[in-house]
Amino acid sequence: MPTQKKTLKMIFGLSVLSLVGCSNTVQEQSSGSGAGQAPEVAQVVENHQTESTCPILHSDKWYAWLDKETSEEGQFRLNVSGEITLPNPGFELEWSVGPTDRMRPPGLRLSLIPKSLNQMTIQVLTNVPVKYYMDTPIRQFRHVSIYCGQQQLAQIVDVMLTD
Structure with a gap:
């Protein structure tokens, strides 16, 4: 059994x-x-x-400055420019503004968000100039940090008003 x-x-x-x-x-x-x-x-x-994950392979030539190119009194314009390299031209770029910190002068965190267009593209490294503009009452930033996901692309220090 x-x-x-x-x-x-x-x-x-x-x-x-x-x-x-x-x-x-x-x-x-x-x-x-x-x-x-x-x-x-x-x-x-x-x-x-x-x-x-961030599809940006390389970033370079980052600059940031403040100017008075706004129509409102007491407002300044933050200008950020740089160049990134993407694996193909099939991306749309968006910016997201994070909070400023409480230091004097403050620091600012910007996020660059590449979104895939989900279409067929040629697979070639693509250099893309990027620009961002923001009106602000702040006349100086200790730093402007640019991120893509968790990856820091650049940190530009002592961003001041230019004439």
Whole structure:
């Protein structure tokens, strides 16, 4: 009798293993995704990767200055310019302004956000000039830091009013 129980357990275990192996094969074929993931899961993973990584390969030539090119009295314009290198021309660039710190003079954090256009593009390194303008009552910044995701691209110190 104990031998029959062992045999039955072994047959049951092997049948479960074979069913599990077959079910994974069926899922891979029906999902339409080569990696065995459902399309929704693959899309979520892809979106998470683009949000957490920065596609900017190189940045250079960063400058920042303040001028009086505004129509309002007591307001100044912060000008930031630089150049970035992207892996292809299929990106749209957006800026996001973070808070200033409480130091005197304050520091400012800007975020450059490249968003993929999800279209076919040629795979060629692309140098893109970037510019940002902001009206502000602040006449001097201790620093202006430019970030892409968690990566600091540049920190420009002693940004002052030019005439």
